[in-house]
Amino acid sequence: MPELPEVETIARGLNARLAGCVVREVIVREGRSVGGDPELFAAALAGRTVRSVRRRGKLLLLDCDADLILAVHLKMTGRLYVPAPDAVPDKYVRVLVRLDSPRGEPVSLFFHDVRKFGYCRVFQGDELARWPFYATLGPEPLELGPEAFVTQFAGRHARIKALLLDQKRIAGIGNIYADEALFRAGIHPEAPASQLSAMRLTTLHGAVRDVLTEAIAACGSSIRDYRDASGNAGAFQNSFRVYGRASHPCLACANLLERTRVAGRTSTFCPCCQRRDFSSR
């Protein structure tokens, strides 16, 4: 799925295009995608004005008037975008929202999701804050200082990559950026967090910030499914140093990158540059 940089890019793009638009019609083509009664979902959104669009972790939040919030999780293959005015929705467009811009022009919003893992949900008032997934999200990595970051991981027995992927511990990091940050920090994905010194965790904090910031500047990474709010691809995939490069030479030392599995996800790393123990670097 899109991770933090991709979701941030989408949120910025949608905010520019949807702020002030009024929902005229909601068409749910796949009930599963709205996680409940399609009629209720459509009725809740009809007539609402979109105030702004923001991101929390990997979650897109469309703040509307009347204290209504539309939350969208793209999971693996989801896209949320404003199509060209004459675009015909293909069979993977699960939800269509027709809106009117402040100038009265028609604007559409498509929720496109091949694998149907993603979802759109509406929340009224404080329902969002009480939603367990939202309530337990960890801090935003770009708003977290180095000391707080270290505290979040220090002393844990679990492998550092599994902790980076744990949204309750830190929100928004997925498989790509976990691998990229660990490579930049010179830390093996299977290293137990408890074996990493505060200094190395601080280095990891900087690597996480750097990789996320650079990826946002590049409008995210597009592997196959990700597109921004206008349907355009990102560019950060051209800057991957390890993700998707197993068996290719390390860009730092030329040794071949290796692949392992951590927390059920493929992890690519350099066996030379990324060490398990803290003493070697």
Place this chain on the structure above:
DNA sequence: GTGGCCCTGTGA
């Protein structure tokens, strides 16, 4: 913690 599962498509 880990593995299976929710889905569908793609590429080897």
Place this chain on the structure above:
DNA sequence: TCACAGGGCCAC
């Protein structure tokens, strides 16, 4: 035909 894909939830 099979393994794999950017996520997260559920049961062991």
